[in-house]
Amino acid sequence: xxxxIVDGFAAALAGMKxxxxxxxxxxxxxxxxxxxxxxxxxxDVRDLTVVCNNAGSGLVGxxxxxKSGKARxxxxxxxxxxxxxxxxxxxxxxxxxxxxxxxxxxxxxxxAAAGGIGGFFTRAGADTQLADGKERREIxxxxxxxxxxxxxxxxxxxxxxxxxxxxxxxxKSARNFNPLMAMAGKTTVAQVDEIVELGALDPExxxxxxxxxxxxLVAP
Amino acid sequence: xxxxxxxxxxxxxxQDLRDGQYVNLGIGMPTLVSDYLPPGREIVLHxxxxxxxxxxxxxxxxxxxxxxxxxxxxxxxxxxxxFFHHNDSFLMIRGGHIDxxxxxxxxxxxxxxxxxxxxxxxxxxxxxxxxxxxAAGAIEVRVLMEHNGKxxxxxxxQACTLPLTGKSCVTRVYTNLAxxxxxxxxxxxxxxxxxxxxxxxxxxxxxxxxxxxxxxxxTPPAL
Numbered sequence: 001x002x003x004x005i006v007d008g009f010a011a012a013l014a015g016m017k018x019x020x021x022x023x024x025x026x027x028x029x030x031x032x033x034x035x036x037x038x039x040x041x042x043x044d045v046r047d048l049t050v051v052c053n054n055a056g057s058g059l060v061g062x063x064x065x066x067k068s069g070k071a072r073x074x075x076x077x078x079x080x081x082x083x084x085x086x087x088x089x090x091x092x093x094x095x096x097x098x099x100x101x102x103x104x105x106x107x108x109x110x111x112a113a114a115g116g117i118g119g120f121f122t123r124a125g126a127d128t129q130l131a132d133g134k135e136r137r138e139i140x141x142x143x144x145x146x147x148x149x150x151x152x153x154x155x156x157x158x159x160x161x162x163x164x165x166x167x168x169x170x171x172k173s174a175r176n177f178n179p180l181m182a183m184a185g186k187t188t189v190a191q192v193d194e195i196v197e198l199g200a201l202d203p204e205x206x207x208x209x210x211x212x213x214x215x216x217l218v219a220p
Numbered sequence: 221x222x223x224x225x226x227x228x229x230x231x232x233x234x235q236d237l238r239d240g241q242y243v244n245l246g247i248g249m250p251t252l253v254s255d256y257l258p259p260g261r262e263i264v265l266h267x268x269x270x271x272x273x274x275x276x277x278x279x280x281x282x283x284x285x286x287x288x289x290x291x292x293x294x295x296x297x298x299x300x301x302x303f304f305h306h307n308d309s310f311l312m313i314r315g316g317h318i319d320x321x322x323x324x325x326x327x328x329x330x331x332x333x334x335x336x337x338x339x340x341x342x343x344x345x346x347x348x349x350x351x352x353x354x355a356a357g358a359i360e361v362r363v364l365m366e367h368n369g370k371x372x373x374x375x376x377x378q379a380c381t382l383p384l385t386g387k388s389c390v391t392r393v394y395t396n397l398a399x400x401x402x403x404x405x406x407x408x409x410x411x412x413x414x415x416x417x418x419x420x421x422x423x424x425x426x427x428x429x430x431x432x433x434x435x436x437x438x439t440p441p442a443l
Contacts, residue, residue, distance in 0.1 A: 027288070027292075029285075030269070030285065030292075031286075055345075076347075077347065077349050077350070078348065078349040079345040079347050080345055080347055082292060087345055088345070092343065100346065100347070100348055101348075102349075102352040102353050103268060103310065103350040103353060104309075104310025104313055104314055105352075107306040107307045107309075107310050108307065110307075111307050122314065123314065124355075124356040124357065125348075125352040126356070127384060127386065127387040128352060128383065128384050128386070129383050171286045172297070173267070173269050173271055173287050173288055173303060175304070175305050176306050177305070178305070179305040179307075180305060180307050
């Protein structure tokens, strides 16, 4: 019998180790797995790479994780969201490495990783300094830049409902990066509002099929 | 001479949107454009965080914290609207499915280069968000910005001085003084506010200006 539901953060995050790359869902605070991400702070791990569209707000979630000093690097598109006190401090002290990636490229790099694609050429950013050091190629008369896949050791995502197989549905704009990260994580952990019986989710409406999900945890 | 307010600038940009267009509004002033969509036109707003058919801010009691716009303010969904994930959202952007992108900017060049993600000040971490994807993939990129910086700096330039977001992508610029097109041979003034002439506007602009033969006075409603 398949049962991906775990009860507790220790089981949800088991196996996380030094140097891991964590894909953290959310666009601003919406769709961010606050409880899961904050649980990482209590683990004995360091030199993490955090992948998240933003660098968190205030002193919660991704911001709290970055403040804890466990992350060596942040890969993001837009670090300064509302109340960016943590990233402002880290940046001022040059206490974290930031890799800035155009938002669509960030998403596509995770899709490539999820789908076994070895990279792709995109026009986004090709004629900017964010493409410096990367391979550029003219395709059909337009300049493109080569971008590599972005794998995660863990994906820490937020969904609305799950069943024990790990099928997921999301809520409104809280979907955002979560389905991509679910697919690109070696171990994908979903924090959900509610678990329903197997068969209760409309198969036509399941956004993330359970094959991409390893563990499900109910947390507020 | 009275420069346009931010709301009047947003109103002016909204007047050019046509029935049936899919439009992405950038954060900041461009978000205000949604308040002035001309009645009778169905204009579908796209938000990079996975929304088509986005409506304005919710009325009291209708707020939903899972429904936000690109600027992370609360939003609503219109009938016919849809939610989707980030990859579909940026496929729409990069793949030429968005008719018009309206963004803010620090600088625009005479050849339509856009600079809107990094200043040369290193005290704060720069962010690019979806701007480079929009610059590369939206069918038309229009800019909504104050004609000059707070320090009087010239923002419509022969060449940009700040790091670029994209090259040769901007087609039209709405400022608090004028509406300008980036044409093949340079910057053409289409509209100017009452009391301004092209010589005075040129003094506030680094790029060389040409005045359209059929230029008009820019006369927004009081907003």
